[in-house]
Amino acid sequence: MDIPQERKLVTEIPGPRSREWFERRDTAVPRGVANIHPIVTARASGAIVEDVDGNRLIDFATGIAVLNVGHTAPEVVSAAQRQLELDTHTCFHVTANEPYIELAERLNALAPGDHEKKTMFANSGAEAVENAVKIARKHTGRPGVVVFDHAFHGRTLMAMSLTAKVMPYKQGMGPFAPEVYRLPLAYPYRCPTGGTEETCAESCLAYALDEMHKHIGEENIAAILIEPIQGEGGFIVPAPGFIAGLAEFAAANGIVFIADEIQSGMGRAGRWFAIEDEGVVPDIVLSAKSLGGGLPISGVTGRADMMDSVHVGGLGGTYGGNPVAAAAALAVLDKIEAEGLLERSRAVGGTIDGRIRAMQDRFDSIGDVRGRGAMRAMELVVDRATKEPLDGAVMSALGSAALERGLIVLTAGTYGNVLRLLPPVTIDDGLLDEGLGLLEEAVAATAG
Ligand SMILES: Cc1ncc(COP(=O)(O)O)c(C=O)c1O
Secondary structure (H helix, E strand, O other): OOOOOOOEOOOOOOOHHHHHHHHHHHHHOOOOOOOOOOOOEEEEEEOEEEEOOOOEEEEOOHHHHOOOOOEOOHHHHHHHHHHHHHOOOOOOOOOOOHHHHHHHHHHHHHOOOOOOEEEEEEOOHHHHHHHHHHHHHHHHOOOEEEEEOOOOOOOOHHHHHHOOOOOOOOOOOOOOOOOEEEEOOOOHHHOOOOOOOOOHHHHHHHHHHHHHHHHHOHHHEEEEEEOOOOOOOOOOOOOOOHHHHHHHHHHHOOOEEEEEOOOOOOOOOOOOOHHHHHOOOOOEEEEOHHHHOOOOOEEEEEEHHHHOOOOOOOOOOOOOOOHHHHHHHHHHHHHHHHOOHHHHHHHHHHHHHHHHHHHHHHOOOEEEEEEEOOEEEEEEEEEOOOOEEOOHHHHHHHHHHHHHOOEEOEEEOOOOOEEEEOOOOOOOHHHHHHHHHHHHHHHHHHOO
């Protein structure tokens, strides 16, 4: 359904109908399932979300990086509708389906590297992570998985164990899966090993390699798992060279190098996969979120021999690679190709970068701006010299100030002080500009 691509506020935010629904929600749904914004969606299209009160908001959140091609993209909707009428589910393990196989072929061709690849599908990002760990362990016969500070890999038991931040993701929900080792990430703005922005990659890499050698043992490590640009961790772009150094170490020691591109992939960072800009070919790459254009599907794409190291029946699940979701994903890939959306992502990112750098000149509270393609963020601080993170209450006031003006944004980061921008890459220039203007007003009103 098409909605005019225009912001329109007809009630205060949240409006009366959203408030009514939230009263029912509070009775019916546990509080652990958080709601970031107190509004209820009626419909969405392109870069606009319309709530149940008829307000039309500009969406810079896209369901947490799921709608790179825009809400209810007509090509995606019709592909899913067509498939709905043909076959909704027979279970790939029982009788296979064409969209699953075709999507596997497409991802095998798109993933970095010209070696032979294979792809399996699951339903969520966390499940893709779980499967990648299973495959790496089976392939290497080793238990250890190395992950990094600020990482987010999901909420199931293994994925939660791999995720860094304790509150809210892990608190009170242990014991966690064993054989998970966490190392500092080369975070240029806050180098954890005492480096400067320039030396951060080198000092964190030296620390990581030493730690893996001395305290874990290369021969015990099945996988190194990293987000090429962190998502929930605050859009941290690891210092240049850090990822390549880890990949080199992995290759030299028979360790499976896994890129978690669940948030950064499918054009978000201006490439099919963000790791392309690191000059690294991962052994396994994970996709989800924007792959399905709103339908739940995730993929694990890896070297054919690694993927085949698991015996028949060792991988899969009832719904993995559901034909409706797979058909939608094929339409997403077609749309990205046909409309040059990787290039568009870089153009959108360039516009955002220019605007948020200008905001940084205006507001001392913006300590850092970073990202690639249309995956951009700003990190807010109390004081640029100490880099003390801006208080959570101010961050949430900023989010509310944006929402009241008709703009949906998200925060992120271990300290909750990163404002991340995830508009659809299909957003038109006028709406993008308007959204960035509203963001600037919201910063001025709360954190200026
Ligand atoms: C990098 C990354 N990995 C894994 C996940 C987990 O995905 P899901 O929420 O679909 O399980 C996410 C979700 O935010 C993510 O950003």
